[in-house]
Amino acid sequence: MLEVCLLGTGGMVPLPKRHLTALMVRYNGSNILIDCGEGTQVAIKKKGWSPYPIDTILFTHYHADHISGLPGLLLTLGNCDRREPLMICGPRGLRRVVDALRIISPQLPYEIIYKEYAEPMETWQRNDFHIRAFRVNHRVECYGYRIDIRRQGRFQVERAKELGLPCPLWGRLQHGETVEHEGTMYTPDMVMGEARRGLSLVYCTDTRPTDRIVEEATDTDLFICEGMYGEGEKDQNAKRYKHMTMEEAARMAAKAKPRRMWYTHYSPANMNPKQYEKGLRKIYDKIEVPKDGKSIDLKFDDEA
Amino acid sequence: MLEVCLLGTGGMVPLPKRHLTALMVRYNGSNILIDCGEGTQVAIKKKGWSPYPIDTILFTHYHADHISGLPGLLLTLGNCDRREPLMICGPRGLRRVVDALRIISPQLPYEIIYKEYAEPMETWQRNDFHIRAFRVNHRVECYGYRIDIRRQGRFQVERAKELGLPCPLWGRLQHGETVEHEGTMYTPDMVMGEARRGLSLVYCTDTRPTDRIVEEATDTDLFICEGMYGEGEKDQNAKRYKHMTMEEAARMAAKAKPRRMWYTHYSPANMNPKQYEKGLRKIYDKIEVPKDGKSIDLKFDDEA
Numbered sequence: 001m002l003e004v005c006l007l008g009t010g011g012m013v014p015l016p017k018r019h020l021t022a023l024m025v026r027y028n029g030s031n032i033l034i035d036c037g038e039g040t041q042v043a044i045k046k047k048g049w050s051p052y053p054i055d056t057i058l059f060t061h062y063h064a065d066h067i068s069g070l071p072g073l074l075l076t077l078g079n080c081d082r083r084e085p086l087m088i089c090g091p092r093g094l095r096r097v098v099d100a101l102r103i104i105s106p107q108l109p110y111e112i113i114y115k116e117y118a119e120p121m122e123t124w125q126r127n128d129f130h131i132r133a134f135r136v137n138h139r140v141e142c143y144g145y146r147i148d149i150r151r152q153g154r155f156q157v158e159r160a161k162e163l164g165l166p167c168p169l170w171g172r173l174q175h176g177e178t179v180e181h182e183g184t185m186y187t188p189d190m191v192m193g194e195a196r197r198g199l200s201l202v203y204c205t206d207t208r209p210t211d212r213i214v215e216e217a218t219d220t221d222l223f224i225c226e227g228m229y230g231e232g233e234k235d236q237n238a239k240r241y242k243h244m245t246m247e248e249a250a251r252m253a254a255k256a257k258p259r260r261m262w263y264t265h266y267s268p269a270n271m272n273p274k275q276y277e278k279g280l281r282k283i284y285d286k287i288e289v290p291k292d293g294k295s296i297d298l299k300f301d302d303e304a
Numbered sequence: 305m306l307e308v309c310l311l312g313t314g315g316m317v318p319l320p321k322r323h324l325t326a327l328m329v330r331y332n333g334s335n336i337l338i339d340c341g342e343g344t345q346v347a348i349k350k351k352g353w354s355p356y357p358i359d360t361i362l363f364t365h366y367h368a369d370h371i372s373g374l375p376g377l378l379l380t381l382g383n384c385d386r387r388e389p390l391m392i393c394g395p396r397g398l399r400r401v402v403d404a405l406r407i408i409s410p411q412l413p414y415e416i417i418y419k420e421y422a423e424p425m426e427t428w429q430r431n432d433f434h435i436r437a438f439r440v441n442h443r444v445e446c447y448g449y450r451i452d453i454r455r456q457g458r459f460q461v462e463r464a465k466e467l468g469l470p471c472p473l474w475g476r477l478q479h480g481e482t483v484e485h486e487g488t489m490y491t492p493d494m495v496m497g498e499a500r501r502g503l504s505l506v507y508c509t510d511t512r513p514t515d516r517i518v519e520e521a522t523d524t525d526l527f528i529c530e531g532m533y534g535e536g537e538k539d540q541n542a543k544r545y546k547h548m549t550m551e552e553a554a555r556m557a558a559k560a561k562p563r564r565m566w567y568t569h570y571s572p573a574n575m576n577p578k579q580y581e582k583g584l585r586k587i588y589d590k591i592e593v594p595k596d597g598k599s600i601d602l603k604f605d606d607e608a
Contacts, residue, residue, distance in 0.1 A: 013380050014343070016350045038376040039318070039343050046320045064408040068376045072342040075368050076317050096407070103404040104368040 002027045002149055002199045002298040004222060007043035009273075009292050011205075011228055011243075011265040012065050019043040019292050020065050021265045023203050023224065024054075027149055030127035032056045034145060034203055040069040041076050047293055052080045056126050058133070059090030060205055061142035062097045070098065071105040078108045087126065089115040089133065091141040117143065134216060136207035138242045144204030146216045151300055153193030160191045199298045202258070205265045208239070209248050214256045221298045223258035225249040226265035227289070230276050234267075246276050250283040261287045262294060306331045306453055306503045306602040308526060311347035313577075313596050315509075315532055315547075315569040316369050323347040323596050324369045325569040327507050327528065328358075331453055334431035336360045338449060338507055344373040345380050351597055356384045360430050362437070363394030364509055365446035366401045374402065375409040382412045391430065393419040393437070395445040421447065438520055440511030442546045448508030450520045455604055457497030464495045503602045506562070509569045512543070513552050518559045525602050527562035529553040530569035531593070534580050538571075550580050554587035565591045566598060 003026040008019025020037025024044065031053045033040070044051050051073060060066055077086065088098060094116040115124070120135040130148040135141070155174050165186060169179045173188050180186070202217040205226035217223040227246035229238050238245045246263060253261040261284060266273045277289040288294070307330040312323025324341025328348065335357045337344070348355050355377060364370055381390065392402060398420040419428070424439040434452040439445070459478050469490060473483045477492050484490070506521040509530035521527040531550035533542050542549045550567060557565040565588060570577045581593040592598075 013383065014346050014376070016346055038373060039346065042318050042320055042343060062408060064375050064379050067408055068372075069342060071368050072318070072372045079317065100404045100407040103401055104366060104371055 001300075001303065002201075002221075003295070004201065004298060005047050005049070005293065005295040006224065006262060006264055006290055007040060007047060007292065008037065009264045009266055009290060009294075010065075011226070011267055013268050014039045014065075015268060017292075018266070018268075020069070021205055021226075022066075022069075023264075024049065025129075025147060025201070026053075028128050029053065030055055030129065032058060032126070032129060032131075032147065034058045035060055035066040035205075036069040036073055037065045038068040041073045043292065047295070050080075051076055052082060054086070055084065056087045056089065056129070056131075058131070058145055059088070059094065060136075060144070060203075061091055061138060061140050062093060063140065063206065066206070067097065067101070071101045074102070074108055074112075075105045077110065078105070082110045085111040085113050087113045087115060089117070089131075091117055091143055093141075132216070134212055136204055136213060137210050138206045138208075142206050144202065144207065144213055144216065146200065146202045146220070149199040151196045151198040153195050156191050156193055163190065165191070197301055199300065201298070206243065208242050209244060209252050214252050217252065217256035217258050220256070220258045221260065222296065223253055223256060223261045224264055225252065225261065227263035227273065228265055228267050228270075230266070230270045230273055246273070246280055246289075247283065250280045250287060253287060254284040257284075259286060260296070263287075263289050305604075305607065306505075306525075307599070308505065308602060309351050309353070309597065309599040310528065310566060310568055310594055311344060311351060311596065312341065313568045313570055313594060313598075314369075315530070315571055317572050318343045318369075319572060321596075322570070322572075324373070325509055325530075326373075327568075328353065329433075329451060329505070330357075332432050333357065334359055334433065336362060336430070336433060336435075336451065338362045339364055339370040339509075340373040340377055341369045342372040345377045347596065351599070354384075355380055356386060358390070359388065360391045360393065360433075360435075362435070362449055363392070363398065364440075364448070364507075365395055365442060365444050366397060367444065367510065370510070371401065371405070375405045378406070378412055378416075379409045381414065382409070386414045389415040389417050391417045391419060393421070393435075395421050395447055397445075436520070438516050440508055440517060441514050442510045442512075446510050448506065448511065448517055448520065450504065450506045450524070453503040455500045455502040457499050460495050460497055467494065469495070501605055503604065505602070510547065512546050513548055513556050518556050521556065521560035521562050524560070524562045525564065526600065527557055527560060527565045528568055529556065529565065531567035531577065532569055532571050532574075534570070534574045534577055550577070550584055550593075551587065554584045554591060557591060558588040561588075563590060564600070567591075567593050 007022040010018035022040045023034040123132045132146040133143040136144045200220040201222040203224045228243035229245045311326040314322035326344045327338040427436045436450040437447040440448045504524040505526040507528045532547035533549045
């Protein structure tokens with residue numbers, strides 16, 4: 001089960017009832033935070049989660065509304081007596097920006113591992129998360145994220161029996177090990193069925209629509225996308241500041257066909273984005289216009 | 305009338321129901337903010353005030369819980385299209401710290417004027433505010449503040465008449481000008497009565513008790529002081545981290561005899577500081593243990 005919480009839905013400036021846009025996902029004890037604006041650590045506490053197990057922070061870019069909460073969060077993790085390393089990932093300039101902000105959180109009891117993207121697309125694994133950062137189109141270098149939890153096939157009991165493999169070896173093969181039995185080597189693919197559908201989500205904000213976003217979001221469980229401007233007449237602002245209207249995001253969703261689509265990063269002037277939901281569902285019926293704290297537990301297709 | 309709002313009362317870390325400690329005061333169109341932790345701009349909005357007219361920010365010191373909200377506030381002022389200069393004042397290192405934090409708010413449409421304290425005590429005037437920064441005793445260089453609004457004496461109508469001064473000149477003398485009438489120079493002190501009691505407040509946080517604080521707080525209208533630890537057994541922590549227990553602060557108030565005394569900067573572990581109020585009032589009866597947003601309009605003694 002992949003637990004997802006959209007901690008905040010605001011763009012530009014934190015409001016009394018709207019935290020800045022950030023996402024937190026949890027799977028099997030590992031936690032990823034995407035973006036950390038002013039107040040994100042408060043939003044985590046409001047959700048009832050702890051910041052302590054966050055082992056990875058992914059930044060889309062370094063505009064203040066996406067990173068201003070970092071020094072406070074780093075200190076809070078330190079005050080929790082965190083000792084395990086924290087991985088922080090983001091576009092070029094990451095280390096320079098984080099080092100500057102750390103003027104107010106210089107001493108931490110844990111190591112920070114930096115991953116600064118050199119390519120328009122980077123893919124890596126962190127615990128059970130398969131992460132892909134892909135460049136989007138904003139005023140500064142900015143990345144979207146796809147996160148996948150893969151699911152292997154079922155263990156083929158009949159096949160293991162045919163091969164004469166004794167029961168105690170099954171578990172090791174299931175966990176990806178190669179085993180030796182009576183002088184013969186057995187690899188997992190010899191006893192595992194075809195990989196099953198896993199879980200996937202795409203998160204992108206602060207960008208114009210791009211084909212790459214559509215491609216990444218295709219058939220995902222959840223597509224979270226900025227919808228900075230609610231009204232049609234804001235098209236010019238969306239183009240000028242390199243954001244999207246809610247309608248533009250909906251048209252991407254209609255092409256990508258994710259199982260669910262959530263908006264985020266509303267303009268502070270867009271006080272009631274929910275009013276547009278009905279109209280947007282005519283473009284794509286799986287759309288939701290959520291508020292802060294919107295959560296879902298994504299489950300595998302055959303999971304109870 | 306001096307409007308005062310204790311925007312937040314928390315120390316160390318922002319909580320869902322407790323903003324970090326910060327104070328905002330307004331007088332005659334001029335606004336001072338003391339400290340700006342993560343979320344202070346949200347607390348200003350919750351109060352229903354605008355950050356726009358803040359013309360002076362005073363920092364006690366540069367621990368993150370007192371300054372982490374600055375880059376966001378600077379950007380918000382820029383987004384309001386502020387053009388007037390902003391004065392930022394604080395202990396040594398001010399410019400280095402603010403410049404580093406501004407990596408995420410580099411372009412602003414207004415000028416920043418820095419005032420970095422070179423002495424243990426500095427006094428200056430900003431609009432109608434007479435400000436004194438005085439060094440306190442924390443783990444790093446830290447200052448408390450006294451803010452005074454002075455009040456001149458009454459205009460002595462009889463005296464002006466005796467001097468043969470015509471009515472149109474009275475207002476200029478009242479506003480501090482020297483005027484000439486029929487070849488003679490007249491100065492304000494010739495027609496103004498003795499200065500009346502003004503308004504004054506002292507704000508100090510992140511310090512051990514000091515004689516200087518007692519001296520500054522003496523007979524003020526409002527003394528705002530940290531009360532990090534509520535329980536007696538926290539004495540050792542208070543000494544170790546150079547903070548105060550609520551009792552230590554109360555004993556300072558009992559010496560200084562301000563008209564009102566408010567606590568702030570509660571430890572995040574001190575979830576219900578109000579429980580100590582009754583006991584603390586036995587030490588000094590003008591004590592209040594406020595929550596976020598605690599406000600007062602301080603009025604001159606003869607003001608309606």
